[in-house]
Amino acid sequence: MNRSTSEQLYQEALKHIVGGVNSPSRSFKAVGGGAPVFMKRASGAHFWDEDGNRYIDYLAAFGPVITGFAHPHITAAITRAAENGVLYGTPTALEITLAKMVKEAIPSLDKVRFVNSGTEAVMSTIRVARAFTGRSKIIKFAGCYHGHSDLVLVAAGSGPSTLGIPDSAGIPVSIAHEVITVPFNSLNGLREALNRWGDDVAAVMVEPIVGNFGIVMPKPGFLEGMCKLAHDNGSLVIYDEVITNFRFHYGGAQNYAGLDNHEQIVPDLTAMGKIFGGGLPIGAYGGRKEIMDQVAPLGPAYQAGTMAGNPASISAGIACLEVLQGAGVYEEMERLAIRLTDGLKESADRHGIPLTINRIRGAFSTHFCDHPVTNYDEAQDTDGEAFASFFRHMLDRGINLAASKYEAWFLTTAHTDEDIDATLEAAEASFRAMKEE
Numbered sequence: 001m002n003r004s005t006s007e008q009l010y011q012e013a014l015k016h017i018v019g020g021v022n023s024p025s026r027s028f029k030a031v032g033g034g035a036p037v038f039m040k041r042a043s044g045a046h047f048w049d050e051d052g053n054r055y056i057d058y059l060a061a062f063g064p065v066i067t068g069f070a071h072p073h074i075t076a077a078i079t080r081a082a083e084n085g086v087l088y089g090t091p092t093a094l095e096i097t098l099a100k101m102v103k104e105a106i107p108s109l110d111k112v113r114f115v116n117s118g119t120e121a122v123m124s125t126i127r128v129a130r131a132f133t134g135r136s137k138i139i140k141f142a143g144c145y146h147g148h149s150d151l152v153l154v155a156a157g158s159g160p161s162t163l164g165i166p167d168s169a170g171i172p173v174s175i176a177h178e179v180i181t182v183p184f185n186s187l188n189g190l191r192e193a194l195n196r197w198g199d200d201v202a203a204v205m206v207e208p209i210v211g212n213f214g215i216v217m218p219k220p221g222f223l224e225g226m227c228k229l230a231h232d233n234g235s236l237v238i239y240d241e242v243i244t245n246f247r248f249h250y251g252g253a254q255n256y257a258g259l260d261n262h263e264q265i266v267p268d269l270t271a272m273g274k275i276f277g278g279g280l281p282i283g284a285y286g287g288r289k290e291i292m293d294q295v296a297p298l299g300p301a302y303q304a305g306t307m308a309g310n311p312a313s314i315s316a317g318i319a320c321l322e323v324l325q326g327a328g329v330y331e332e333m334e335r336l337a338i339r340l341t342d343g344l345k346e347s348a349d350r351h352g353i354p355l356t357i358n359r360i361r362g363a364f365s366t367h368f369c370d371h372p373v374t375n376y377d378e379a380q381d382t383d384g385e386a387f388a389s390f391f392r393h394m395l396d397r398g399i400n401l402a403a404s405k406y407e408a409w410f411l412t413t414a415h416t417d418e419d420i421d422a423t424l425e426a427a428e429a430s431f432r433a434m435k436e437e
């Protein structure tokens with residue numbers, strides 16, 4: 001496949017944009033380097049690059065594009081918003097509509113505040129939790145990624161680990177000391193941390209279903225035990241649902257039927273992002289009324305945003321949720337994901353390539369290993385070179401995956417059986433080629 005235009009553009013981009021990319025996970029550093037593909041156009045489940053090559057996409061822009069690209073209902077909403085002026089700096093009725101839709105889908109949200117990204121949403125939940133509890137420390141779980149703000153970029157997940165920088169430069173040690181990291185799925189780890197630092201812990205933060213070292217389910221009882229330990233300690237529970245909101249069903253992971261005992265795993269605060277903005281920049285945080293009432297202008301915790309709640313993002317979000325309310329939408333993504341993961345596993349087995357697949361509904365992760373992946377250590381202990389080789393073989397056969405062994409594959413409402421057939425054919429050829437290397 002000729003990608004010479006991408007290579008030229010990459011050389012040009014390197015001169016002007018740091019690393020040639022505006023987010024490190026878009027680079028190919030974690031899969032051996034070289035020019036990433038410069039995409040020109042996208043429609044449905046397909047991308048076309050600057051050389052005219054077509055790809056079937058499973059990156060979904062790292063999650064948000066759950067309806068596929070340029071969905072007509074969302075495009076119409078964005079067009080309408082553009083015609084009416086994209087930014088007012090005043091409240092709008094649209095914001096109330098989206099707030100109500102989100103609250104209805106995720107009942108733990110008494111009140112919400114819209115922001116512009118997942119990073120902002122997480123950052124704000126931490127400030128509010130600290131304001132509410134009067135404590136300063138946060139407990140997080142190893143490998144969970146919560147955006148790039150100082151506090152949560154300590155022993156962080158997919159981006160930083162993939163690039164081999166466990167922590168970021170530029171974060172003061174004093175700030176890192178405000179964060180305690182424990183292994184995911186380990187109640188013992190959490191208990192130990194709370195025994196030691198409990199009086200200072202404002203909140204325990206978690207991706208309730210992990211999306212950043214593959215897709216990893218909490219073990220039965222983990223979230224329940226976590227909430228109990230945190231609350232017994234007077235700490236708040238924050239769910240980072242930036243990836244998981246509206247991903248597995250029309251709601252959050254916190255009220256997803258695949259998790260037991262919903263009433264026992266209700267968070268105090270939730271950070272959101274990605275899907276519910278229909279592909280435009282968005283984030284939100286929300287939770288219990290008395291906690292959210294800490295936020296300015298009602299309370300002493302300041303948080304603001306010029307672009308927050310802009311009519312374009314909000315309109316795209318409303319339209320996206322309307323699409324997701326369609327009958328059988330999630331079931332169809334799951335049906336295709338099952339076909340795809342069954343086929344991938346059979347194909348890998350046929351070629352003697354160890355492959356563990358973690359799937360929940362229409363999202364899954366592929367781990368080149370012969371053991372289960374239930375925490376970050378197990379996700380790290382997989383064959384990165386095999387993944388890199390698979391990634392490149394798939395790309396050359398027109399399949400666009402995330403360029404990291406830790407990222408998920410996302411089905412969208414635009415994928416079809418034909419796409420799955422073509423992907424399985426590419427995978428069979430890729431596994432065969434890997435064996436011949």
Ligand code: PMP
Binds near residue numbers: 062207
């Ligand atoms: N939290 C989680 C769970 C995420 O996956 C991400 C992004 N991948 C973020 C927070 C940060 O979101 P954003 O990139 O929109 O700032």
